[in-house]
Amino acid sequence: MTPASQSSERSGERMIRTPEGVVFALALAGPVSRCLAWLLDLACLSVLFKLGTLASNVLGLLHQDFSQAVSILLLFALTVGYAIGLEWFWNGQTLGKRLLGLRVMDVRGLRLQPSQVVIRNLLRAVDSLPLFYLVGGVFCLVTRYAQRLGDLAANTIVVRSAQASEPHIERVFEENRYNSLRHHPHLAARLRQQVTPAEADAALQSLLRRDALAPEARVVLFGTLSAHFKRKVAFPEEALEGISDEQYVRDVADLIYRK
Amino acid sequence: MIIDLQKFITAERPYWQELDALLIRQERDPYRRVGFDDIRRLHYLYQRASSDLAKINTFSAERAMHRYLESLVGRAYAFIYGARQKAVRFRPLAFLLRTFPATFRRHFRPFALSLTIMALGALFGGGAILFDPEAKAVLMPFEHLQMDPAERVAREEGAGGQDHLQGAQGRFSAFLMTHNTRVSIFVLALGMTWGIGTVLLLFSNGVMLGAVAADYLLAGQHAFLFGWLLPHGATEIPSILIAGQAGLLLAGALLGAASERPMRERLRAVGPDVVTLISGVAVMLVWAGLVEAFFSQYHAPVIPYSVKIAFGAVELCLLALFLGYAGRSSSDRRQPERNRHRGSYRS
Numbered sequence: 001m002t003p004a005s006q007s008s009e010r011s012g013e014r015m016i017r018t019p020e021g022v023v024f025a026l027a028l029a030g031p032v033s034r035c036l037a038w039l040l041d042l043a044c045l046s047v048l049f050k051l052g053t054l055a056s057n058v059l060g061l062l063h064q065d066f067s068q069a070v071s072i073l074l075l076f077a078l079t080v081g082y083a084i085g086l087e088w089f090w091n092g093q094t095l096g097k098r099l100l101g102l103r104v105m106d107v108r109g110l111r112l113q114p115s116q117v118v119i120r121n122l123l124r125a126v127d128s129l130p131l132f133y134l135v136g137g138v139f140c141l142v143t144r145y146a147q148r149l150g151d152l153a154a155n156t157i158v159v160r161s162a163q164a165s166e167p168h169i170e171r172v173f174e175e176n177r178y179n180s181l182r183h184h185p186h187l188a189a190r191l192r193q194q195v196t197p198a199e200a201d202a203a204l205q206s207l208l209r210r211d212a213l214a215p216e217a218r219v220v221l222f223g224t225l226s227a228h229f230k231r232k233v234a235f236p237e238e239a240l241e242g243i244s245d246e247q248y249v250r251d252v253a254d255l256i257y258r259k
Numbered sequence: 260m261i262i263d264l265q266k267f268i269t270a271e272r273p274y275w276q277e278l279d280a281l282l283i284r285q286e287r288d289p290y291r292r293v294g295f296d297d298i299r300r301l302h303y304l305y306q307r308a309s310s311d312l313a314k315i316n317t318f319s320a321e322r323a324m325h326r327y328l329e330s331l332v333g334r335a336y337a338f339i340y341g342a343r344q345k346a347v348r349f350r351p352l353a354f355l356l357r358t359f360p361a362t363f364r365r366h367f368r369p370f371a372l373s374l375t376i377m378a379l380g381a382l383f384g385g386g387a388i389l390f391d392p393e394a395k396a397v398l399m400p401f402e403h404l405q406m407d408p409a410e411r412v413a414r415e416e417g418a419g420g421q422d423h424l425q426g427a428q429g430r431f432s433a434f435l436m437t438h439n440t441r442v443s444i445f446v447l448a449l450g451m452t453w454g455i456g457t458v459l460l461l462f463s464n465g466v467m468l469g470a471v472a473a474d475y476l477l478a479g480q481h482a483f484l485f486g487w488l489l490p491h492g493a494t495e496i497p498s499i500l501i502a503g504q505a506g507l508l509l510a511g512a513l514l515g516a517a518s519e520r521p522m523r524e525r526l527r528a529v530g531p532d533v534v535t536l537i538s539g540v541a542v543m544l545v546w547a548g549l550v551e552a553f554f555s556q557y558h559a560p561v562i563p564y565s566v567k568i569a570f571g572a573v574e575l576c577l578l579a580l581f582l583g584y585a586g587r588s589s590s591d592r593r594q595p596e597r598n599r600h601r602g603s604y605r606s
Contacts, residue, residue, distance in 0.1 A: 018336050022309040023316070024329040069429035076437040080444070091289055107523065109333060111341030115531040122537065125441075125448040126456070149451045153509060155527050169324075173265055201322060204264075208323070257264040 014145055014157055016109040026109060029102045029158040031140040038133070040096030041083065048078050083121045088114060093161075103161035107145065116154040123150030172207045173254055180239045181251045188255045191233040195256055203229070203253045210246070222246040262314060264324070271311050275331060278304035282334050305335035357586030359539035362532045363501065364583070366508050373503030376458055377496075380465020385473035387466075398470040408478035415483075415558045432552030439495060439544045443502035447509065447537050454510025461503045468496070486564035489571025491551035497578060498543040505536040550574075 013025040029037075052074040060067035086094040092104035092112050104120065106112055127136030127148045136148035145157045181188055206221055213221065226245035229252045240248065281301050285291060293301070312328040363370065387394040399405065442460075449456025475484035512525040520528075554562070554570070 016333070016336070018309060018332070019340075020306060020309045022313050022332060024312065024332050024336070026333060065426050065429040068427075069433035072430065072433035072437055076440070080440075091286065105337065106341065108340075109337055111337050113530075115534040118534045118537075119530055122444050123448045123451060125445045126451055149448075153451055153513075153526055154530060155523055169264060169268065205322065258266070 012146075014107070014109070014159070024109075026105065026157070027160040028146045029160050030146060031137050033100055033102060033160070034140065034158055035133070035137070037094070037096035037100045037102055040099055041094050044095045045078060045082055048082070049075060052078065080121070083124075084117055087112065087117045087121070092117075097158075101161055102158055104156050104158050107147075107151075107155045107157050112156065116156050120150035120154035120156050123148075123153050126150075169204065169208065169257070172204065172250065173258055179251045179254050180241075180243065181235055181255055184235060184239060187233050187235055191229070191252065192256055194232045195229070195252075199228070200253065200256045203249050204257065207246075207250055207253055218246070222249050225249045267311075267314070268324070271307070274304055274307050275311075275328075278308055278331060278335060282331075282338060285338060286334070301335065302339060305332070305339055308332050308335060354535070355539070355542060358535055359542075360582050360585040361587070362535040363504070363539070364587075366504060366532060366536075369507035369511060370500060370504040372507055373457075373461055373500045376461040376503070377465035377468070377500060380462035381469030381472070382465075383462075384466035384469030384471075386469075388470045388473040389477070395470065395474060398466060399474070404471060404474075408475045408480045408483070412480050412483045412558075416560065428552045431556075432548045434548075435551050436545050436548035439498065439547065440541050443498060443537065443540045443544065446499060446502040447505045447533065450506030450509030450533075451513065452510075453513055454507055457503055457506030457510060461499070464499055482564040482568070483558065485571070486558060486562075486567035487555060490567050490574065491547045491555045491571075493571045493575040493578060494543050494550065495547040497582075498540045498547060501536055501543075502540050505533045505540070508536070509533055 012028050012030070014028055015023055015025050017023050053071060056067045056071035056074065058067075059070060083094050087097075087104055090098065093102070097103060104112060104117075106116065124133075124136070127133055127139070127150050129135045133148070136150070139148045139152070140146045143152065145151075147157060151157060181191075203225055206225060210218055222245040226248045229249065243251070278301070281297070281304065285293065308328060308331050312325075312332050315325055315328055384398055387398060396405065403411065446457055446460050449460060472484060472488075475481070508529050509526070512529045513522065515522055515525050518525055554567070558564070558567075
């Protein structure tokens with residue numbers, strides 16, 4: 001089996017085509033969220049430095065020179081090893097990235113290899129030039145997959161890793177115990193034939209998010225949608241009698257999504 | 260045609276939840292051994308979720324469902340296709356005694372180039388001091404190098420048994436290790452500037468080295484120069500050269516001369532070797548730091564120059580033998596097979 005290949009891509013996304021021929025998108029992290037993650041890591045590192053200094057001060061009571069040597073080595077190990085260690089053991093995440101829902105991945109959508117983690121972090125030496133990751137930031141803005149130099153060298157990308165939760169569309173239909181449009185199966189079939197997936201999705205999303213809308217906006221939205229669907233297929237008057245625009249849209253979604 | 264979404268979800272949800280649970284278990288403990296039956300089940304569930312995603316892509320535009328399945332398929336895909344060919348257990352001794360020298364030899368050309376660049380820099384620095392002694396202030400911007408060599412030697416030797424690093428060797432040694440490792444990482448990282456930065460840093464290090472050497476040789480302080488520089492320089496200078504080798508390797512992959520493979524593939528091929536080289540450099544610099552702090556800074560009469568020079572010369576010979584021959588037979592036997600697997604980018 002061959003690894004993924006790239007498909008047609010929208011901005012801010014890395015499309016992966018699996019060997020099974022299925023395409024999925026990875027949402028790329030932008031420079032701002034990456035910068036925030038870095039600031040969080042910096043804060044975390046400064047706390048670790050502080051703790052390290054305290055520990056070496058205690059050691060200094062026994063041997064001054066040894067404690068200073070340990071302090072220098074610890075500072076260096078933390079600076080270089082913090083991101084390398086965490087990205088390897090936390091599967092592409094540092095503390096800052098984890099808090100902001102970011103993850104480093106192989107550019108082909110695969111898991112990271114150790115050499116990739118090391119290279120992308122060692123190349124921070126160049127990306128951070130001349131100050132505050134200016135070089136890395138510019139590369140992030142101009143490269144196709146928002147990669148800094150370290151990412152280019154290591155073949156990595158930073159993606160938004162928030163896991164989507166399982167969709168619950170039942171509540172839209174559970175409230176729809178009786179659907180007067182079902183009494184006209186030939187019209188229902190015509191409606192299913194004429195409504196595009198995008199139109200059906202617009203109806204479903206409106207119903208799923210109805211509680212988030214202001215009452216006036218809700219009336220306008222369902223009025224517009226209802227008029228649109230009524231133009232597609234004209235159901236007889238008795239089927240529409242006494243039902244609101246919102247109920248009509250609910251009935252339409254019910255017809256489309258539940259055969 | 261639009262699929263019956265509720266029926267679809269009701270039928271497929273148990274499979275998605277099972278796949279999600281398997282993936283969560285694996286993500287929580289990436290080193291967990293997965294049994295054959297689990298892998299088969301995971302693969303089946305992945306294929307099923309992929310097929311569901313394809314259906315959703317074709318027959319429905321429901322976004323939440325689409326996002327959910329994309330996330331599920333993406334995670335399963337990374338796990339299934341990102342699995343390592345064999346379990347990687349890091350063996351430090353084997354890495355140091357076999358992998359590192361074998362990698363060094365495999366990419367000897369960038370090392371030779373690195374050496375040539377530094378040697379040219381040294382010639383330039385030496386020539387500059389020879390023809391224009393005033394250039395010393397520009398080429399050696401360090402206070403202890405600014406003074407007259409004879410004066411410095413007299414001062415160091417006159418100190419007799421006095422130890423100016425008394426009680427600070429550990430700190431000095433740690434500083435040297437970290438500083439030199441930082442410089443080496445920088446030399447490597449600058450490989451991503453198409454090698455220009457790496458070349459400039461190697462050349463400037465060569466200029467400084469050549470200028471110091473010329474200054475002390477012209478002042479007739481041969482013994483002091485070699486006694487001072489050889490013990491730690493025998494490891495430290497090759498370390499910088501190997502860091503340059505790693506940087507040039509990266510630059511070679513970036514430029515891709517004489518290679519028809521895409522840049523991404525070239526960089527992927529050299530990645531593990533670049534990491535091996537810089538890791539070896541870090542280990543070498545720990546040794547160099549210890550030697551410089553605890554040995555190099557002590558001159559005659561505390562430690563006779565002959566002892567220091569002999570120590571440095573032996574170190575250099577051992578390093579050359581190590582890099583030239585260590586792990587040779589086993590690495591050479593594995594080489595062709597390894598390259599076939601990785602499609603390695605040869606420099």
